[in-house]
Each structure stands twice: as structure tokens, then as C-alpha cells.
Amino acid sequence: MSTIPLLVCDDSNMARKQLIRSLPSNWPLRITQATNGIEGLEAIRQGAGQIVLLDLTMPELDGFGVLARLREEGLQAEVIVVSGDVQDEAVRRAKALGAKAFIKKPADPMQLADALNALGVEIPLTPAAAEHTSEFSDLPNVSFRDAFREVTNIAMGRAANLLSKVLGVFIQLPIPNVNILEVGELHMTLADAQRGQSLTAICQGYIGGGIAGEALLIFHDAEINDVAKLLETQEDESARLEMLLDLASIIIGACLNGLSEQLNISLSQSHPLVLGQHCPIEDLVRINQRRWKRTLAVEISYGLEDLDIHFDLLLLFTEDSVPRLREKLDFMIN
Structure with missing residues (x-):
């Protein structure tokens, strides 16, 4: 039976599962999966990727690196990028490197079908979906x-898109870390984010649908002047604090909205507040250790390309929120 070799290259199990389920059922596909760019390239070299559905944010080698290597090695593959990084510059770079289409996560099945049809790949005349459906067991x-990391990845991509527009700079996205932490472990996480510097922290609470928590955005004091220059902010302290509050509202709000949409809940957000200013990490934890005794923590660090500027975002969900999050994610997974 003639089939089309299609590679799904994404480090997230959830993203690969969603993509495979979204593929058109009338295409006879032989599906291969890869969890990073190195694995993906090897699969393409072995002929498993006539069509490639490619994530951008991955360990080992990201999607931009895969596209560049395909060009360098002269490998033939029709690449559709499916990514949570939806910055205009990310789309432009991906297409400049040879991607045929760009679809934002989570992929809409109709958009995916349109992108596949636009490739002009000749579909073999075989019994519909005979090979494709057999892959569902895999x-x-x-x-x-993994599921929570993936929805967070999509949400942080929405926030990065807004941030890039405000600052006029390409935002480099990490792979988010998801952990359930005791306060002592949270202390270590925050200390790592601090990297030995004094910091200013902005906090914004959220609640809704049985889920509650706080978002904590950490600015390194040594970098605030550079941010102010980007935004042409006045040099006085009050103007810079207002700038940080505005940035926090943009980043946290976009991230929470992205989570709300995916989880199908409505999160009410409080006004952002200054939790600590020009202080060491020990003071921040000591003051808040009671309400942070045990928390589901998501760590995200936004980096500004070609600039030594980082924003560390922590989403801290209460322990009571975890069962409701599990319920919502189980529905999405299954």
C-alpha cells in the first residue's frame, strides 16, 4: 500500500497527540514522531518526513535550527510549522527558512487540512485512512x-507576542518548567531567578472556575534602566515603577488569558501590586512563605534577543487548584 511519510516533531506528548488526531482521515499517512530537532532531522534523513509538522520551541535543536539544517543539507521536506510562538518575527523567520505554512497552537483541524492540501502532495489512491487510523494505537x-506544560507554552507564546509588539524586540522563549514545590524549593527557584541580583517583583492574583493563584513577575534591577530606554520612559523612580506595573499587566494578563481560553474557564484578575522593590530574594520569600507553603509552580523566563534583559515569570497555583486543573486537562487529553 502506498502511503505518505509524515513526521510530527514536537517535544510535547500532548502536542503530538493533538496533531495526530487533527490530521485529515482521508490521507493515507505513515506517521513518525520525534521529540526534538535532532531526532526529527534523523527521521527526515531516513525518509520518514516527506511532510513535517514542526514545533519551534524544543530542546537539543529548535525548529529554526531544523529548518536551517534542512536547507544546508539539501534535504527535501515540506514543512508546516505548528507553534505556540506566534510573534510576527517568528512567522517571518520560519517562512524565510523554507516553511510552507505557519499554524498557531493548538492547531485547528481545518487550518491544518488547508495547509496540507496547499502543499500539492499527490494523495495515493488507497482505501481511506487505512494506515492513518492504525497509528492511533501509537x-x-x-x-x-506534560499537558500543563503544553498549555502554558501556548499561553506564554501569546504573552510574548504582545510583549514583542510593545518593546519592538524579538522575544526568545524557553521550555516552561512545571513543578509542585514546597516553600523551601520555591526559595531555591526564586534564588536561581535572582542570579545574585536585587530585584523588583510584581504580583497579580487570579481566581475562577475552582482555580486560584498568583502570578509573580521578577525584574532584575540592573536591567530596568535598559527596559526604560527601550520604552523611552522618564528616569524618575515613579515613572519606572509605573512602567514595570504596565509591563506586568501585559505579560501576566496575556498569559492568563491564554490559559483561560484553553482550559475553558474565566479567570478574574486583581490589579498588579508591588510585592518587593530593590530587595534580596530572602525578604520576598520570608514575607510570603505562609501562602506559598505548597504550590504548583510554572517557571518561564523571557529573554530579549541581543539584549541582556530577562523577565522571570512564575505562575503559582494553590494546592487546591490542582484537582480542578487535572480534570480540565484530562478532558483536553482524552
């Missing part, structure tokens, strides 16, 4: 941590 298992 769908990856998705853990709570």
Missing part, C-alpha cells in the same frame, strides 16, 4: 505535567 501517553 498515540503518546500524556502526563499531567
Whole structure:
């Protein structure tokens, strides 16, 4: 039976599962999965990727690196990028490197079908979906941590898109870390984010649909002047504090909205507040250790390309929120 070799290259089990389920059922596909760019390239070299559905934010080698290597090695593959990084510059770079289409996560099945049809790939005349449906038994298992990391990845991409427009700079996105932390572990996480510097922290609470928590955005004091220059902010302290509050509202608000949309809940957000200013990490933890005794923590660090500026975002969900999050994610997974 003639089939089309299609590669799904994404480090998230949940993303690969969602993509495979979204593929058109009338295409006879032989599906291969890769969890990073190195694995993906090897699969393409072995002929498993006539069509490639490619994530951008991955370990080992990201999607931009895969596209560049394909060009360098002269490998033939029709690449559709499916990514949570939806910055205009990310789309432009991906297409400049040879991507045929760009679809934002989570992929809409109709958009995916349109992108596949636009490739002009000749579909073999075989019994519909005979090979494709057999692959559903090979769908990856998705853990709570992997699922939550993926929805967070999509949400942080929405926030980065807004931030890039405000600052006029390309935002470099990490792979988010998802952990359930005791306060002592949170202390270590925050200390790592601090990197030995004094910091200013902005906090914004959120609640809704049985889920509650706080978002904590950390600015390194040594970098605030550079941010102020980007935004042409006045040099006085009050103007710079207002700038940080505005940035926090943009980043946290966009990230929470992205989570709300995916989880189908409505999160009410409080006004952002200054939790600590020009202070060491020990003071921040000591003051807040009671309400941070045990928390589901998501760590995200936004980096500004070609600038030594980082924003560390922590989403801290209460322990009571975890069962409701599991319920919502189980529905999405299954």
C-alpha cells in the first residue's frame, strides 16, 4: 500500500497527540514522531518526513535550527510549522527558512487540512485512512505535567507576542518548567531567578472556575534602566515603577488569558501590586512563605534577543487548584 511519510516533531506528548488526531482521515499517512530537532532531522534523513509538522520551541535543536539544517543539507521536506510562538518575527523567520505554512497552537483541524492540501502532495489512491487510523494505537501517553506544560507554552507564546509588539524586540522563549514545590524549593527557584541580583517583583492574583493563584513577575534591577530606554520612559523612580506595573499587566494578563481560553474557564484578575522593590530574594520569600507553603509552580523566563534583559515569570497555583486543573486537562487529553 502506498502511503505518505509524515513526521510530527514536537517535544510535547500532548502536542503530538493533538496533531495526530487533527490530521485529515482521508490521507493515507505513515506517521513518525520525534521529540526534538535532532531526532526529527534523523527521521527526515531516513525518509520518514516527506511532510513535517514542526514545533519551534524544543530542546537539543529548535525548529529554526531544523529548518536551517534542512536547507544546508539539501534535504527535501515540506514543512508546516505548528507553534505556540506566534510573534510576527517568528512567522517571518520560519517562512524565510523554507516553511510552507505557519499554524498557531493548538492547531485547528481545518487550518491544518488547508495547509496540507496547499502543499500539492499527490494523495495515493488507497482505501481511506487505512494506515492513518492504525497509528492511533501509537498515540503518546500524556502526563499531567506534560499537558500543563503544553498549555502554558501556548499561553506564554501569546504573552510574548504582545510583549514583542510593545518593546519592538524579538522575544526568545524557553521550555516552561512545571513543578509542585514546597516553600523551601520555591526559595531555591526564586534564588536561581535572582542570579545574585536585587530585584523588583510584581504580583497579580487570579481566581475562577475552582482555580486560584498568583502570578509573580521578577525584574532584575540592573536591567530596568535598559527596559526604560527601550520604552523611552522618564528616569524618575515613579515613572519606572509605573512602567514595570504596565509591563506586568501585559505579560501576566496575556498569559492568563491564554490559559483561560484553553482550559475553558474565566479567570478574574486583581490589579498588579508591588510585592518587593530593590530587595534580596530572602525578604520576598520570608514575607510570603505562609501562602506559598505548597504550590504548583510554572517557571518561564523571557529573554530579549541581543539584549541582556530577562523577565522571570512564575505562575503559582494553590494546592487546591490542582484537582480542578487535572480534570480540565484530562478532558483536553482524552
